[in-house]
Amino acid sequence: MMPIADHDQLLRARTTLGDYEITVCTDGSYYLDGGAMFGVVPKPMWEKRAPADPLNRILLGTNTVIVRTGKKTVLIETGIGNKMSEKQVQIYENKQLLPQSLAAAGIDPAEIDIVINSHLHFDHCGWNTTLTAEGKVVPTFPNARYFAQKGEVEHGHRQLDRDKVSYISANYDPLVESEQMTLLEGDAEICEGVRVELYPGHTAQLQAVHIESAGQHACYISDLIPTSAHLDPTWVMGYDLFPLTCIEQRKRFLAHAIPEKWLVLFTHDHAVPMGHIVLNDKNKPVLAAE
Numbered sequence: 474m475m476p477i478a479d480h481d482q483l484l485r486a487r488t489t490l491g492d493y494e495i496t497v498c499t500d501g502s503y504y505l506d507g508g509a510m511f512g513v514v515p516k517p518m519w520e521k522r523a524p525a526d527p528l529n530r531i532l533l534g535t536n537t538v539i540v541r542t543g544k545k546t547v548l549i550e551t552g553i554g555n556k557m558s559e560k561q562v563q564i565y566e567n568k569q570l571l572p573q574s575l576a577a578a579g580i581d582p583a584e585i586d587i588v589i590n591s592h593l594h595f596d597h598c599g600w601n602t603t604l605t606a607e608g609k610v611v612p613t614f615p616n617a618r619y620f621a622q623k624g625e626v627e628h629g630h631r632q633l634d635r636d637k638v639s640y641i642s643a644n645y646d647p648l649v650e651s652e653q654m655t656l657l658e659g660d661a662e663i664c665e666g667v668r669v670e671l672y673p674g675h676t677a678q679l680q681a682v683h684i685e686s687a688g689q690h691a692c693y694i695s696d697l698i699p700t701s702a703h704l705d706p707t708w709v710m711g712y713d714l715f716p717l718t719c720i721e722q723r724k725r726f727l728a729h730a731i732p733e734k735w736l737v738l739f740t741h742d743h744a745v746p747m748g749h750i751v752l753n754d755k756n757k758p759v760l761a762a763e
């Protein structure tokens with residue numbers, strides 16, 4: 474395993490899982506309100522794990538995972554992308570680095586066979602498509618089949634007051650219309666060694682991605698557990714639509730991830746993109762020392 478702490482490093486981590494190679498790239502860091510990231514947890518507790526800046530924001534990552542199985546190249550999540558307004562870029566300070574990050578990792582967008590979005594919030598599917606200098610929206614991964622949950626697209630289309638800012642239709646509608654995106658209804662096998670499973674709570678149809686090779690198991694759990702600071706089942710986010718469901722689903726996840734020694738891939742942890750989870754002497758889930 475090779476976690477990389479350097480803040481500006483374009484290649485965040487690379488490891489092997491059985492016969493597969495797993496690479497973590499990034500669209501760069503961005504900032505969100507620390508209170509929103511930790512819900513009802515008091516600030517004196519969360520800021521020990523995630524220090525806040527003078528605007529109360531904490532630093533987050535936009536981790537994209539590339540799995541090379543030998544037969545397929547699979548890309549999980551596509552960061553924030555280049556379609557944000559100037560004002561949004563000012564707010565989030567996102568860096569639009571995924572193309573450079575993939576290049577630094579030696580990955581050509583044309584070689585990607587499969588793209589999986591855990592859900593369709595803008596910070597998870599932004600580079601599904603690219604806004605060109607001519608103002609056109611084109612698929613970033615021309616040879617890929619994209620996979621997302623049908624219920625996520627439908628939820629995005631509803632444009633509810635609570636979360637309409639999270640859904641930018643240019644990230645998925647053009648792919649749905651051209652039929653380059655397959656809309657799933659529940660758990661599914663995507664290709665040999667890669668499958669998706671619903672873990673609702675953050676949204677109703679959030680899907681985790683399981684990667685399994687030669688007896689080893691990794692899981693991209695996405696916003697159910699966005700960073701290694703969110704391992705306590707009750708430390709759910711203000712953003713979560715169904716916090717009680719989140720707590721139950723985190724417990725369900727940990728009941729497998731800990732004893733079965735899954736490699737957990739964190740979507741928004743810029744410093745710790747992957748790690749194993751163990752129970753400490755107080756029976757709390759924590760990151761294993763590696």
Ligand SMILES: [Zn+2]
Nearest residue numbers: 592594675696
């Ligand atoms: Zn989300």
